[in-house]
Amino acid sequence: MRFFLIGYPLGHSMSPFLHGLFLDQIGQRGTYELKELIPETFNDQIRALKQSGYSGFNITIPYKVDIMPFLDVIDPQAKAIGAVNTVVIKDGCWTGYNTDGAGYVQSLKYHYPQLFRPSSRFLVLGAGGASRGIVHALNNETCAAITISNRTVEKAATIINALPPKKDYQAISFSEAEATLDQYDAIINTTSLGMEPNVDTQAIHLNRLKQGAVVSDIVYKPFVTALIREAMSKGADVHHGHEMLVYQAALAFELWTGYNVDARPVIEAFETKLKL
Known part of the structure; x- marks a missing residue:
């Protein structure tokens, strides 16, 4: 082989x-x-x-x-x-x-099966290829709401518009995501922000993080990204990027x-x- x-x-x-x-x-x-x-x-x-x-x-x-x-x-x-x-x-x-999106969903579901219920709300950060795959895979699950946040909202809306019009979807900016963060059960970073060598960068801050929310980052180098570090400092459950890979x-x-x-x-x- x-x-x-x-x-x-x-x-x-x-x-x-x-x-x-x-x-x-x-x-x-x-x-x-x-x-x-x-x-x-x-x-x-x-x-x-x-x-x-x-x-x-x-x-x-x-x-x-x-x-x-x-x-x-x-x-x-x-x-x-x-x-x-x-x-x-x-x-x-x-x-x-x-296999990117399906692999991601399998890795998240292994640790946090409770997220995959109709009442869950997912916030996906970024609107690139990784975001597209993950959003499509989430769409195949039972989660009721998916929001895509991106610096350019129009790019996030392009992904939303390609999905079947059967669930609660929206596209918002990073600043809007920060302001409404307490609405989400899972925050998933699909951007390259925080990847080596720019380890101190992150798409949003987690000041309004909902208690019990899961923070996931598909970046795996470094193992603990700036976003994951902030989530851990707030006592949140986290999900590391190497598992998706x-x-x-x-x-x-x-x-x-x-x-x-x-x-x-x-x-x-x-x-x-x-x-x-």
């Missing part, structure tokens, strides 16, 4: 470590390579990979949309999200999927191999590595 990851740049990627542990779980030998594709020659490099003998690959920034014209089949959910992070190769056919990788691995692997021991090993 041979897998790879495309993106630019890729020096920071932990995917080979994670998929190596999944291969160990199923007792199979395989490889997971990093292929850093230069934007100027992306099209030619992808066409060359079409002739390769791999079993599948992942896609990360900035190619989750760019890869789509090269696919033979796109899963309906990935098409609705408008981005692909996993490609299965079978008999020369490239089929695209998106592992769960989405596990879903991709299952699509490639048919094996349903256990994400929990991989999360523990990954957490230990991040804290070194």
Whole structure:
């Protein structure tokens, strides 16, 4: 079994470590390579990979949309999200999927199943590709209300407008999110704010945080972001970003191999590595 990851740049990627542990779980030998594709020659490099003998690959920034014209089949959910992070190769056919949002929801639900009830209100910070995937996955759950907050409200509204008009959705600014924070049961940061090296940045402050709310940040370097640190100082429940990465990788691995692997021991090993 041979897998790879495309993106630019890729020096920071932990995917080979994670998929190596999944291969160990199923007792199979395989490889997971990093292929850093230069934007100027992306099209030619992808066409060359079409002739390769791999079993599948992942896609990360900035190619989750760019890869789509090269696919033979796109899963309906990935098409609705408008981005692909996993490609299965079978008999020369490239089929695209998106496991980001589903992986995130699995990781959150493992710790906080009580959030997935009709009365819950979710606040999603950011309106990029990660936000789009997570919002679509939340939309498939029972949560009644999803609000997307972004510096540019129009960009958040674009995601809202692409969803089925069956639930309570709205798009607001970061300042509006801060002012109404006590309305939300879960706050999910999907922006890159707080990521190394800009570790002191965060989208909003949590002065009006509702008691019992969960604060989640998909940034995993540093392990404790500025947003998570502020949430912990207020005694809030928190959810760290490395778990989403592992769960989405596990879903991709299952699509490639048919094996349903256990994400929990991989999360523990990954957490230990991040804290070194």
